[in-house]
Every structure is written in structure tokens, then in C-alpha cells.
Amino acid sequence: MAVYGTLEADRLALLVLALGAGSVALLAFGLAVPSPPALVGSFVGIAASWSLSAWTRGSGAPGGTILAAAGIFVAAELAYWSLEQASVPDEPELLARRAAGLALRAVGAVALVSFALAALGLNAGGGLLLEAVGAAAAVALLALVLLLARAGHETAER
């Protein structure tokens, strides 16, 4: 993703590369230690690197966005799977099943992003619809976090 973003960038290629390489290093560190916060940081960095690359090409979602979104998602899934394997390895049967599930999710991500891209008819200016969706999603997420925190607290009390 880091290399692809660098190659696609019209300018600031070195900055895109530095951001991407730093994120990859952080990802390697997060997997080796293992450290979930480092993983989050690395994916944020990779997404930022890709966005910077896209920004250098002007307005509108670039063609590689579908692959970039699916790629980051699959990388995140693999990273958290690796962390689980480090503590308790899967049985071979479970391993095969999870691999199939991951492939399905990757295909789903590609389809989803393509659909979103087509449905929203996105351009760099965004528009009211995108802003409304973003704001609603952010509020929903905050509510979800609060709900989970409360549920976890109740379980601990029981």
C-alpha cells in the first residue's frame, strides 16, 4: 500500500513514502511485541499515506481507492488474526475455515466499497449526503462505545 501510494503520488512522493514506511515499521513492531495500539497507529498511518497520495492527484476518489480500502481492511484482519495465533494457535480445521472467512470478507469489502463509490458518486468536494453519513456514523460509534463500556461494567459487577 505504501509503495503503491508513493508511485501514484503526483508530488510529495517522499513524504508519502516516509509516512507509509513508518506505518509498516509500526505494524511490524505491533506484531512483534505484540501491541494492539501500535497496530491501530500503523493502519491510521497507512490510510493517511494513501490519502495524502490521493490528495496530490486533485479532487475525486482515485481509481485505486477500492483496492486500497479492501487492502487496509484485509491487513487489519490478518494482523489481529496473527495476534490471536500468538497466544493460542488454531486447530488446522479452524485455520482453513477462518482463511475462507477472511477471503469472503475481502471480497465483501471490495464489493462494498465499489457499491459505495458508485452509489454516492463521490467527488473531492463531498457534498451534503457524505457529510450527513459521516456525522451519523460518528455519533452512532460514540453511542456504541458507551453502550459497550456500560455492558462490560455490569458484567464485571455481576
Add this chain to the structure above:
Amino acid sequence: MTRYATPKLGAYVVLTALGLLASLIFARPELALIAVPFAVLLAVGLAYARQPDVRVHVELDSERVLEDDEITLEVELDARDSVARLELLVEVPRGLELVSGRNPVALRLEVGEERVLELRFRCARWGAYRLGDVHVRARDAAGLLAWEQTLDRAETLRVYPRPEQLRELVAPRETQLFTGNRVSRQKGEGLEFADLRPFAPGDRIRRINWRASARRGDLWVNEFHAERNADVIIFLDSFADARRGGTGTLDQAIRAAASLSERYLVGKDRVGFVNFGGVLNWLRPGTELLQRYRIVEALLNTEITLSYAWKEIDVLPRGTLPAKALVLALTPLLDDRAVSALLDLRARGFDLVVIEVSPLPFAEPAPGRSGELAFRLWKLLREGRRAEYERAGAPVVEWQEGTPLTAILEGVSASRRHAHARA
């Protein structure tokens, strides 16, 4: 079960929120698109996440085994609900080694599925263990939520020390009043011929030695040595232990104590046990199988407990050390309290034999000349202690790891016979 959010859930929430907000702030659509798969996975994963219902049953194939034996632990899983990923960890105490099976293991269970996991362990060290505490962690299909529970399904496993082959035992100098297998110095009912004496009214006719009577022209009767039992006290010094790797002086001493107590009990002797260390415990002398089990149980609970309190032999209750008892002390001669207590026992007239479980194979000099010198001084100090026992009339025999105990006991018996002959 305790439910909690996995790091993955937190990470995906953060990634989604950042993607959407950054998309709004910077007016970049690709950031929102990157967040979409994460958001969808969160929504779908949380909507379908349910607390799993799995019953776990643990069964051991044997509760009492000998060292180096293998046991099988069966973990039966009965899923009332499907579990996308179930992690299972059976807590294994030190002293048991996993031979076959996977621990921990992660597996998937369908609705109504029953699985039996077999774990085979080698009992590497004697002791009483609790085996079977199971830690269970289940995750939902998306890996966003997890449920954890520790199940107390432990069963007690007793691993008895493997007995040593003993050909000969140290014979006690004195016997007691009860019937046993030892030839007593006293005369009485028995099989071993002792002496001749003139006939006295009340003597049985079948005791008359007709040949001797004919030669002497008077009635003479045979006398026999009585067959009695003896009291044997196994004295275990558990103040200190020299260890390296998986073995140490305490392990050796425990094995020897178990073997000796078993053999003396088979010979109808009364056997008592004293564990003299940071924690003091004792068993009054007794006979039969029950006493054997009592001693082995006491041995299994033996451990080194650090203590600086000075202890003398007076702390033992009356009756624990009966008069004329043979005291077999198993000690690494590392702690002054045990050394002093044994000398005290000898001074009180007990028939004492010190089996020194040598710590030398487990010790090595510190690097450098001063280390070498300190090591030599330490060895000299040990020799001084041995000489102190010899002067007090108690034989000390050094038992190094790898030497059969029976050879050591034969050496003790021979030296006691020589000492008796000299006396």
C-alpha cells in the same frame, strides 16, 4: 462468563471514527471509503454476537500414580450453542509434563457438537497436584467480543515417589516388645538358636536337647532368640534443598524415605516419620498399610519452607521418638539446626544413622580463585561435621545422585557390624 471487548473492537471503532471524521474535515472521500468495511464489520459482528453456552467436564484416568507414570486427562466439551473460536487452556502444575495433545488449543464448535480432548501427561516429580482447572475464552465470529471463564474442575492427583530397590536394610540395634521379624538379643520364643541351659521346672519337654543332656548326664534345654519388631524413625531434614534442573537433594531424600518406610513396614517394624524443617510435622510410629499411606501422604506434602527460627529436637511431642528406636536421618547437612538436632538425638542415646544426601553434584564453585577457595572451605566444613557425628558414634554415609540406595545401606550395615565386632 465475563464479557469484554477485544482490542480488535476498539481498534476498528477508532479506525472507523477517524476515517469518517477525517473525511469530513479534509473533504476527502477516500478516507470515508476506507472506513466503510470496518464500520460494516462492526455493525454485523456486534449484531450477531451471542454469549456461547459450552459445558466442560474434566476427567482423570487415575488419581494415584508413581513418578514417571503417564496419565490421561479427558476434557469433554458439549456445545449448546455454536462457538466461532473457543480457546481452552488446562492449567498444568509444575511437575507434570505434557506428552501428547494440544494445550492450549483453539477450536470451533457447532450447535450440539460434543468433543473430547485428550491430554496425556508424564508425572515427572512426586507430589500432590490439582489438575484440571480450565480457562475458557470464546470469541464471536468477527472477533470483536470475548467471554472468559475459569472453571474449577480440578481433581487431586497424587504422584508417589518411585521406590528404590533395596536388598538390605540397616538392622536396628535394639528391638521392641512386639512380635516381628527381627532376631532379638533377648531370649524367648523364636526359631534362632541362642544357648543351652539346665532344665528348670515348667520347661517344655520339646525344648530338651537330648543330645546335650545325654552327654552331660543332666537335662539341658535349648534357648532361642525372641523374634521382635523394632521402631524405626525416618528423620527428614527439609530445612534446605540443593537443586539443579529438575532434581535436587529433597527429591532424593523423599524417594529414599518412601522406600525405607515401605520396606521396614513390610518387615513388621513400627515406622515413624519426622519432617524437621521450616514446617515441622511428624507421625508417631505405627505399623501396617495404613501407616504406609500416612507416611507417603506426609512425604507428598513436604516442601522447603524458609524459616530462620531456631528449632531443637525438644519441639517434637513425646512418643514421636520412642526409646531404643533406630533413627535414619536423610539430610544434606546444609542447615545447622538439623545438624545440631541430630547430634542431640545421638546424645540422648538414639541409634542414629545419618544418610547424607550429597549436595555436591548440585553445587559448583564460583568462578575465580576466591570461589575455588570458598568451595574447598565449604567441603572442609562438611567433613568436619561428618567427623563430629563419627565421634558421637553415629555413622555418616554420603549418598551421591546416581548411586543406588541399597549400596549405601549395605555399606552402613557392614560398618555397624564391624563396629559391633570391635566393641
